Amino acid sequence: MVTVESANKPQPQTPSPTATTAERVVLTGYMGAGKSTVGRALARELGWEFCDLDHLIETTHAATIAELFTQHGEPGFRQLETRALAAALGRHNAVIALGGGALESLTNRLLLEQKPNTLTVFLDAPFEILFDRCVLQPDAAIRPVLKDPDTAAARFKARRPQYQRAAHIIVDTEPLTPAETVARLIEELRTR
Numbered sequence: 758m759v760t761v762e763s764a765n766k767p768q769p770q771t772p773s774p775t776a777t778t779a780e781r782v783v784l785t786g787y788m789g790a791g792k793s794t795v796g797r798a799l800a801r802e803l804g805w806e807f808c809d810l811d812h813l814i815e816t817t818h819a820a821t822i823a824e825l826f827t828q829h830g831e832p833g834f835r836q837l838e839t840r841a842l843a844a845a846l847g848r849h850n851a852v853i854a855l856g857g858g859a860l861e862s863l864t865n866r867l868l869l870e871q872k873p874n875t876l877t878v879f880l881d882a883p884f885e886i887l888f889d890r891c892v893l894q895p896d897a898a899i900r901p902v903l904k905d906p907d908t909a910a911a912r913f914k915a916r917r918p919q920y921q922r923a924a925h926i927i928v929d930t931e932p933l934t935p936a937e938t939v940a941r942l943i944e945e946l947r948t949r
């Protein structure tokens with residue numbers, strides 16, 4: 758029997774492809790890991806909002822990442838990144854793609870770690886693969902940190918333990934396409 762009360766209740770929305778209790782998924786990993794590409798596709802699949810931290814910084818300050826590095830230096834850029842992260846973590850039903858350097862900051866690591874209902878995913882791959890992906894990326898934004906390959910390799914080595922420590926889920930993306938990584942994450946989200 759359909760009571761008036763239940764008939765007036767809001768109808769359920771399109772079923773989510775996952776029953777996850779997480780309110781947001783945060784993608785981390787080095788440049789070229791696919792945070793932006795996979796994040797956008799995952800958000801679309803979940804019917805969630807997509808927030809790319811670099812894009813948020815660029816629109817907030819009306820300048821490209823490269824311009825912000827030139828204007829403020831890397832330390833200045835990192836401050837803007839921390840503010841953007843704090844704002845982004847306030848979103849619900851959102852996939853958030855971090856920049857590759859976001860977890861260098863202890864403040865950022867604590868912001869992320871202390872945010873409840875947040876599933877952090879580390880998209881991993883060897884440095885050489887990541888570097889090639891960035892070089893081959895059509896119309897890629899300039900990544901100032903990638904200018905010198907030796908320094909970039911050293912930063913990869915230094916950052917990797919931070920990505921690992923922050924992660925609830927680690928995906929080795931080397932053998933996967935971005936679509937396969939999305940499928941893997943949807944599968945993981947079913948059980949969390």
Ligand SMILES: Nc1ncnc2c1ncn2[C@@H]1O[C@H](COP(=O)(O)OP(=O)(O)O)[C@@H](O)[C@H]1O
Nearest residue numbers: 788789790791792793794890894930933934935
């Ligand atoms: N297996 C893969 N996983 C993720 N990205 C891949 C893969 N293979 C190639 N790519 C390409 O590498 C680039 C990753 O760039 P992007 O998503 O901007 O990474 P990030 O935001 O992590 O720096 C994209 O051009 C993407 O199409």
Ligand SMILES: O=C(O)C1=C[C@@H](OP(=O)(O)O)[C@@H](O)[C@H](O)C1
Nearest residue numbers: 787788822856857858900901902
């Ligand atoms: O690793 C880094 O220090 C950076 C990564 C970039 O984002 P992606 O990882 O999305 O390329 C961007 O935030 C900026 O160029 C600095």
Ligand SMILES: [Mg+2]
Nearest residue numbers: 792793811854
């Ligand atoms: Mg990106």
